[in-house]
Amino acid sequence: MPGPYIVPVHGDEELPTVCDVVVIGGGIVGASTALELAERGLRVTLCEKGGIGHEQSSRNWGWVRISMRDPREVPLMAESLRIWDGLDARTGRDTGFKRAGIIFTCANEKELADHDRWRSNLEGYQIESRMLSAGEFGALLPGSRLGMAGALYTPADGRAEPQRAAPAIAEAARDKGATILTECAVRGIELSAGAISGVVTERGPIACQAVVLAGGAWSSLFSGRFGIDLPQLKVMNSVLRTKPLEGGPEQTVWAKDFAIRKRQDGGYTVASGYDNIVDIVPASFRYAKDFLPALRSEWKSLLFRFGSRFLDEARIPGHWSLDEASPFECNRVLDPVPSKKRQDKALADLMAAFPIFAKAEIAQRWAGYIDVTPDAVPVISDVESIPGFHIATGFSGHGFGIGPAAGRLMADIVTGRPPIVDPKAFRLSRFRDGSKIELISGV
Numbered sequence: 001m002p003g004p005y006i007v008p009v010h011g012d013e014e015l016p017t018v019c020d021v022v023v024i025g026g027g028i029v030g031a032s033t034a035l036e037l038a039e040r041g042l043r044v045t046l047c048e049k050g051g052i053g054h055e056q057s058s059r060n061w062g063w064v065r066i067s068m069r070d071p072r073e074v075p076l077m078a079e080s081l082r083i084w085d086g087l088d089a090r091t092g093r094d095t096g097f098k099r100a101g102i103i104f105t106c107a108n109e110k111e112l113a114d115h116d117r118w119r120s121n122l123e124g125y126q127i128e129s130r131m132l133s134a135g136e137f138g139a140l141l142p143g144s145r146l147g148m149a150g151a152l153y154t155p156a157d158g159r160a161e162p163q164r165a166a167p168a169i170a171e172a173a174r175d176k177g178a179t180i181l182t183e184c185a186v187r188g189i190e191l192s193a194g195a196i197s198g199v200v201t202e203r204g205p206i207a208c209q210a211v212v213l214a215g216g217a218w219s220s221l222f223s224g225r226f227g228i229d230l231p232q233l234k235v236m237n238s239v240l241r242t243k244p245l246e247g248g249p250e251q252t253v254w255a256k257d258f259a260i261r262k263r264q265d266g267g268y269t270v271a272s273g274y275d276n277i278v279d280i281v282p283a284s285f286r287y288a289k290d291f292l293p294a295l296r297s298e299w300k301s302l303l304f305r306f307g308s309r310f311l312d313e314a315r316i317p318g319h320w321s322l323d324e325a326s327p328f329e330c331n332r333v334l335d336p337v338p339s340k341k342r343q344d345k346a347l348a349d350l351m352a353a354f355p356i357f358a359k360a361e362i363a364q365r366w367a368g369y370i371d372v373t374p375d376a377v378p379v380i381s382d383v384e385s386i387p388g389f390h391i392a393t394g395f396s397g398h399g400f401g402i403g404p405a406a407g408r409l410m411a412d413i414v415t416g417r418p419p420i421v422d423p424k425a426f427r428l429s430r431f432r433d434g435s436k437i438e439l440i441s442g443v
């Protein structure tokens, strides 16, 4: 199997002919939405074109953080931390969640001041987050040789196991009555009098009144087929995991050259804290104007690449018939080739900063495509032009931690309950209604 080793979820055999809500996409966002809806007594069908959690939701670093979040995401992330606290008990399964704390190191006084200023976003929340001097960092993490001006330390932040979490949540949704279909791509939606009346899957149609598109990096392609303009691009990040290692940091640590998280198995998930590869594809030109502000502020961390991915994506049709194989069946799992060069550099920089890692043995390497929006804030929204159609996507590299609360908010919107947080910042229409699109957080 490509990518990391994921707890397998076996799909149900029978395709329901009718249900209340179809959720498209079995990542952490789709699985969390399905669980919330099933707990509210709705008949839910979750359709995943590959396996549960096989794309971003199993490939990520496993950081569950509120620290250094875009302020627009802070209220939802505060809810998410609370949901994570109870997730193992609620699902009856082990997601590996632990509030082990996250440290963002600051290379210079300017970064220190910026991180200190960020802490004002937590005013009013009972969440501890404090600045550390270089000496305090050294006392907390003995054995470090990392030069720094100081760090932001948020003990309330957590970590969880990406290869366990989405499967645990999907299984819990099934316990509550949801149908879980794997290797079952949704080709499209069906409308009656302009509103959702069902979906067409590769295994047949399902009648329903509501659809949630939680398709990760595929959401823009799916939406575009039905006339919905969703600006979304992808960036690639490479990850490696080490075998178990004694004596390394318990806290999750970000530094410009590396980012590490201790795993439940005693190993570490390691990546560059900074480098992301951007493949130039046709969508890069289509959405160039939308992404210009983001490019201006993030260009230093982006490595642009022009290669075979351009042609691969150019060959994907924007329109397909619902009675023939769709692009989603032609690529079950996005499994990009990792950049060994970037991974090896991150590991070498980590070894220089924490000599204990000289003993680290590499167990596995993988990469993942991260789906991003122009303001790096997700879309969790209904779609005005198609009553009954909803989108939860574009989590821009932050969706693992916020996924459980995103599922709750999406379920609130679908069922018309008072939303757990104000969903205004997440509305789809912001990209086309003249609103100012700003990238606020750089992390």
Ligand SMILES: Cc1cc2nc3c(=O)[nH]c(=O)nc-3n(C[C@H](O)[C@H](O)[C@H](O)COP(=O)(O)OP(=O)(O)OC[C@H]3O[C@@H](n4cnc5c(N)ncnc54)[C@H](O)[C@@H]3O)c2cc1C
Pocket: 024, 025, 026, 027, 028, 029, 030, 047, 048, 049, 050, 051, 052, 053, 054, 055, 056, 057, 058, 059, 060, 061, 062, 063, 064, 065, 184, 185, 186, 187, 214, 215, 216, 217, 218, 219, 222, 237, 238, 239, 328, 332, 333, 367, 368, 369, 370, 392, 393, 394, 395, 396, 397, 398, 399, 400, 401, 402, 403
């Ligand atoms: C390397 C890397 C590191 C990251 N680190 C972190 C981190 O530390 N913390 C954090 O919070 N976030 C992190 N992220 C981001 C996080 O992983 C994502 O934001 C999150 O997993 C998104 O979840 P999702 O459910 O929206 O998408 P995905 O997990 O990508 O799931 C979408 C699913 O939809 C399916 N699908 C698409 N179209 C169809 C269709 N038509 N029919 C059926 N199925 C379909 C796909 O097969 C896929 O499985 C990272 C991401 C990567 C790649």
